[in-house]
Amino acid sequence: MVEYNELIFEISRPGRIGSSLPESDVDKIDLYDKLPKHLIRDVQAELPEVSELQLVRHYTALSNKNHGIDNGFYPLGSCTMKYNPKINEDVARFEGFSRIHPYQPEETVQGALQLLHELQEELAEITGMDAVTLQPSAGAQGEWTGLMMVKAYLEQKGETRTKVLVPDSAHGTNPASATVAGFKTVTIPSNENGLVDLEELKKHVDHDTAALMLTNPNTLGLFEKDIVEIAKVVHEAGGLLYYDGANANAILGKTTPGKMGFDIVHLNLHKTFTTPHGGGGPGAGPVGVKKKLIPYLPVPRVEKDGEKYVLNSDHPRSIGRVKGYYGNFGILVRAYTYIRTMGPEGLRQVSESAVLHANYLRKKLEPYFEAPYSQVCKHEFVLSGSKQKKLGVRTLDMAKRLLDFGYHPPTIYFPLNVEECLMIEPTETESKETLDAFAEVMIQIAKEVENNPGVVLEAPHTTVIGRLDEVQAARQPILRYTKEKAAEREVVKS
Amino acid sequence: MTATYRYLPDTKQDQEEMLSFLGISSTDELFEDIPPEIRLKGELNIPAAIPEPQLLKKMHELASQNKNANQYPTFLGAGTYDHYIPSVVNHMISRSEFYTAYTPYQPEISQGELQAIFEFQTMVCELTGMDVANSSMYDGFTSLAEAASLAVASTKRSKVLISKAVHPESRAIINPVSAGQGYTVEEVDLAADVTDLVKLQEQIDQDTAAVIVQYPNFFGSIEDLAEMKKTTEANGALFIVSANPLALALLQAPGKLGADIVIGDMQPLGIPMSFGGPHCGYFAVHKKFMRKIPGRIVGQTKDEQGKRGFVLTLQAREQHIRRDKATSNICSNQALNALASSVCMTALGKQGVRHMAQLNIEKADYMAKRLQEKGFMIMNQSPFFNEFVVELPRPVKEVNAKLLEAGMIGGFDLGSDYGFDNQMLIAVTEQRTKEEIDQFVEVLEASVNG
Numbered sequence A: 001m002v003e004y005n006e007l008i009f010e011i012s013r014p015g016r017i018g019s020s021l022p023e024s025d026v027d028k029i030d031l032y033d034k035l036p037k038h039l040i041r042d043v044q045a046e047l048p049e050v051s052e053l054q055l056v057r058h059y060t061a062l063s064n065k066n067h068g069i070d071n072g073f074y075p076l077g078s079c080t081m082k083y084n085p086k087i088n089e090d091v092a093r094f095e096g097f098s099r100i101h102p103y104q105p106e107e108t109v110q111g112a113l114q115l116l117h118e119l120q121e122e123l124a125e126i127t128g129m130d131a132v133t134l135q136p137s138a139g140a141q142g143e144w145t146g147l148m149m150v151k152a153y154l155e156q157k158g159e160t161r162t163k164v165l166v167p168d169s170a171h172g173t174n175p176a177s178a179t180v181a182g183f184k185t186v187t188i189p190s191n192e193n194g195l196v197d198l199e200e201l202k203k204h205v206d207h208d209t210a211a212l213m214l215t216n217p218n219t220l221g222l223f224e225k226d227i228v229e230i231a232k233v234v235h236e237a238g239g240l241l242y243y244d245g246a247n248a249n250a251i252l253g254k255t256t257p258g259k260m261g262f263d264i265v266h267l268n269l270h271k272t273f274t275t276p277h278g279g280g281g282p283g284a285g286p287v288g289v290k291k292k293l294i295p296y297l298p299v300p301r302v303e304k305d306g307e308k309y310v311l312n313s314d315h316p317r318s319i320g321r322v323k324g325y326y327g328n329f330g331i332l333v334r335a336y337t338y339i340r341t342m343g344p345e346g347l348r349q350v351s352e353s354a355v356l357h358a359n360y361l362r363k364k365l366e367p368y369f370e371a372p373y374s375q376v377c378k379h380e381f382v383l384s385g386s387k388q389k390k391l392g393v394r395t396l397d398m399a400k401r402l403l404d405f406g407y408h409p410p411t412i413y414f415p416l417n418v419e420e421c422l423m424i425e426p427t428e429t430e431s432k433e434t435l436d437a438f439a440e441v442m443i444q445i446a447k448e449v450e451n452n453p454g455v456v457l458e459a460p461h462t463t464v465i466g467r468l469d470e471v472q473a474a475r476q477p478i479l480r481y482t483k484e485k486a487a488e489r490e491v492v493k494s
Numbered sequence B: 001m002t003a004t005y006r007y008l009p010d011t012k013q014d015q016e017e018m019l020s021f022l023g024i025s026s027t028d029e030l031f032e033d034i035p036p037e038i039r040l041k042g043e044l045n046i047p048a049a050i051p052e053p054q055l056l057k058k059m060h061e062l063a064s065q066n067k068n069a070n071q072y073p074t075f076l077g078a079g080t081y082d083h084y085i086p087s088v089v090n091h092m093i094s095r096s097e098f099y100t101a102y103t104p105y106q107p108e109i110s111q112g113e114l115q116a117i118f119e120f121q122t123m124v125c126e127l128t129g130m131d132v133a134n135s136s137m138y139d140g141f142t143s144l145a146e147a148a149s150l151a152v153a154s155t156k157r158s159k160v161l162i163s164k165a166v167h168p169e170s171r172a173i174i175n176p177v178s179a180g181q182g183y184t185v186e187e188v189d190l191a192a193d194v195t196d197l198v199k200l201q202e203q204i205d206q207d208t209a210a211v212i213v214q215y216p217n218f219f220g221s222i223e224d225l226a227e228m229k230k231t232t233e234a235n236g237a238l239f240i241v242s243a244n245p246l247a248l249a250l251l252q253a254p255g256k257l258g259a260d261i262v263i264g265d266m267q268p269l270g271i272p273m274s275f276g277g278p279h280c281g282y283f284a285v286h287k288k289f290m291r292k293i294p295g296r297i298v299g300q301t302k303d304e305q306g307k308r309g310f311v312l313t314l315q316a317r318e319q320h321i322r323r324d325k326a327t328s329n330i331c332s333n334q335a336l337n338a339l340a341s342s343v344c345m346t347a348l349g350k351q352g353v354r355h356m357a358q359l360n361i362e363k364a365d366y367m368a369k370r371l372q373e374k375g376f377m378i379m380n381q382s383p384f385f386n387e388f389v390v391e392l393p394r395p396v397k398e399v400n401a402k403l404l405e406a407g408m409i410g411g412f413d414l415g416s417d418y419g420f421d422n423q424m425l426i427a428v429t430e431q432r433t434k435e436e437i438d439q440f441v442e443v444l445e446a447s448v449n450g
């Protein structure tokens, strides 16, 4: 394939256009008659000028330089890169969903409100919670929303508690959300089994503990067996339990955060519920709560009033609004469609398959890599590249080598408490053949590290571009196109 | 389990082989680490699975219970607009190499997404007149709240002034955000349809971290940013402008009028209304705040051969590195909608974006004049873009019911948020034809008499 390396601005030529708008059917206006001169744009925005076909070729060429789930296996741990069903994409684009305005009279959007209401109820059932808000745009915003509810709940009880406990294996958004919600983060070290250390936890839980944030199964893919005891410890001290349910792919129909004793949970619909990651977003991060926290849920809430669905903002103890309108509706439509496709047995089988696949792959790879926690895992597992590191090859190098085989690498260097970590999440939508083929490549790479490390150290060999200089990118940031920088590039070329 | 679900490929044989490799007889054994007392006994109580043909039918039925802008010309705006979206936009974002990819953490196989974001950042900088833009935020409202937090953190002051002419939802969302971070928010009152500059003078002080205004404001009026900048700068506060990117095709770039941070939502350019989301917040700053900006940023660099490439950069700001020291917790953003917006801006192009903006301003102007001819009072005293406020002799709700009967969606009722009873905020985009506008005016006229 011929390499394509142009920016859209570089193929732009004055006078070209990629769309056609009608001429005005009303009187023309001279801006200078309407606006003071200093509020009229003097220098035009340099947007591209290309024909429609040039546009299509440009973005098609870019897409060819991108790897998505549809291109191949994507075992990126903690991200649940499962198949994104096509019907979901079609449905979200129905005009009755995509071309409705958020402020239309309620009676003109009953279908949309019904969908939201049913989704709220189904997610409440799936998580074992009493009510759900669909407003948060993503997991991180869900976490923050949940913590703000914790704060409001405690305030109502006349308590100010300042600490949020977070295990060292937690996702970065957990401590960051605690900070932006105005809490202090206290990090709890995991024990040698990768689980919350109950004794350590007890040392930190006190009358100043607002909440414990926990992922279960945790980011090592292990189920916190002591969860009931953990919940008791936190509750007895008057704290609340927050469940990071970004990755709920192991528990559907098997258990619920509600049963485990959690008070608040967020889900990432862009993980467990198949909505696409979109190259970074948009997602949706609904939050479920137990009864005592219902008054604090964001407004407006979608409620049913007799036969009608309504938006109700009359909840005086609510933390208020956390996001514009009612959440990422288009994403919620996709998740609803998915839940309808699977039904209860289907969702349970999702988790059973996801867990089976993870354990199968784990057992296949364990002879070749250090397995810091060799026990039954849930939907994902971690390996350590420490053996290979001793031979001079780092996890990063192995990840790059995987690219040569058309695989997206696993998550690397996370969680932080595992040296040279590789975090692998195969998901339920991959076939056994894919898992076998991937295992073989991983084993081949492990062998290369021993016999021919150069080929790993110099990887990738087959991608459109080699390893990039990230240090330079951060030291001398070029964050936008300018003609001058483009000119510099011409010099490099010649 | 025998592959009865189309997303689950395991056959009975696959399953047996995997189980026997693991030395177990059932997947139940893989769940034994879940204490029995917290295991679910029966199935989840949710509706049964529906095969694809029936599901499509059901979803069509649900969708048809909503009145969409294709059947019902809409005159609602108030932050979300029915604009023309070129067909190419949906085709390009439907390339699954884009939409089924995660965040581009592996640059060698994500150059397409990375370059697309780099181009998006450039287009946002061009429109806003700012130096640096990030790769997107959840929406314009949360973007605004993050801008306020940035201002508080970087000025070490604890008060934020926000004009009442800023979108009510922005003013709502900033409340929990400021409560979390411990700063106060004061609203600056209106002088007719714009921010009251005298009040702003009175309220601003040495503890003011930022002044936040909207451009055009919630009523469609174009605020005089130059005047506000003077007051803001004299008090050492940052000037935050929430701007409609389409309007910026014609209006002076906020960057040229002294904005320190420009935020807003790209929805008017290429993103469907979708009942309010997903849209796409943008966030642009003066270069002195480059290392304080929230969210992901793409930068240009080179590979070992000197070939140009793109990477996520300045990551030391972000939650995955900084954890509890991070100033923002954003992780996932709205990347696919940023792409949609880039494709739309590319399709419209330098000329088309201006043309579209011009159509908006002309159609809104036409409609306002028609209404004035019929004796309606237009409340805007300042020039407006594609929205304006009209006073009606009856409650907006009643008039909107008449409009609905006539097959149209009426404007936004300013009664509940502002207490401006009988005042309707009307948006007129390029999608509205002269006939539709005339019909709307007729119904309004009839509703007064009827």
Ligand SMILES: Cc1ncc(COP(=O)(O)O)c(C=O)c1O
Binding pocket: A078, A079, A138, A139, A140, A141, A171, A173, A174, A215, A219, A244, A246, A247, A268, A283, A285, B330, B331, B332
């Ligand atoms: C365990 C966990 N928690 C939270 C998040 C944050 O979710 P989001 O990116 O949707 O904000 C993620 C996703 O990256 C995650 O894996």
